[in-house]
Amino acid sequence: MLIDTQHTKTGQNSQPAPTHVKLTPEYRAKPWGRRDGLWAPDSAQPLGEVIFKSDTSGLVLKWLQTSEPLSVQIHPQRGPGRKHEWWYIADAKPGAYLQLGLKESATPEDIRRAAQDGSLPGMLRRIEPAVGDTFFIEAGTIHALGPGLTVVEVQEPSDVTWRLFDYGRPRELHLDQALQEAILDPQPLTPMPNGTAPFQITHEMLAPDQRSMLVAPRASVMVAEGRGSFGTESYAPHQCWDFTDAMPVHTTEPTVLILAEPVESTTDDETLWRARK
Known part of the structure; x- marks a missing residue:
């Protein structure tokens, strides 16, 4: 404080x-990143992530900037791969949005079918955030960042991400793993829970x-x-x-x-x- x-x-x-100590950033180019936002050593590639790994807090902090929708994904709720996240909206261009949790309860079969036929994004709660908004993303929450956002992310030190839907990109999906731990009911939006986050x-x-x-x-x-x-x-x-x-x-x-x-x-x-x- x-x-x-x-x-x-x-x-x-x-x-x-x-x-x-000032932490050393790690810059990662991403196809969904941007060239018009955060500074990067190599401006020829669209910058998607600037990553800081802390030995002091044991957390990972990131800058994310998006030009197109990211994959619909979840992170495990249990074990060493567990990952709770928190977002701060540093910038939001007109029309920018994010998706956080289901609008209505669903079964694993509903999610699988929607992921396969491309209708899964329509099942998610769509939010058009303002600068300064904050969101806690509980592990197991189906979520995605949309285009036009610059976000500060705080997360547990896990790299495990299970993709449910990726807008036709040629990357592996992980439906079986994701559906084992996906939260299948709508969740209240919260800037930060009390006592349930690490x-x-x-x-x-x-x-x-x-x-x-x-x-x-x-x-x-x-x-x-x-x-x-x-x-x-x-x-x-x-x-x-x-x-x-x-x-x-x-x-x-x-x-x-x-x-x-x-x-x-x-x-x-x-x-x-x-x-x-």
């Missing part, structure tokens, strides 16, 4: 010694020339927008930092920070999975 210290006078020796998110909006103290012993921080400094080091948009101690923050521009911290879930995964079946 951030504690406002705008009007607090502190001596130089009263500030804690900073412990922080991480917690704090979304901070700071004014220009605001002085605060970031207090998070094991946090990864994505700079969604703005400029300023963490301690004596400058930050800029699209960077990701790890923190292991309290850190003074001073903004020079309006700033949006996404703080992600690991937590111990209070919900048993097996119990939750059985309840969803």
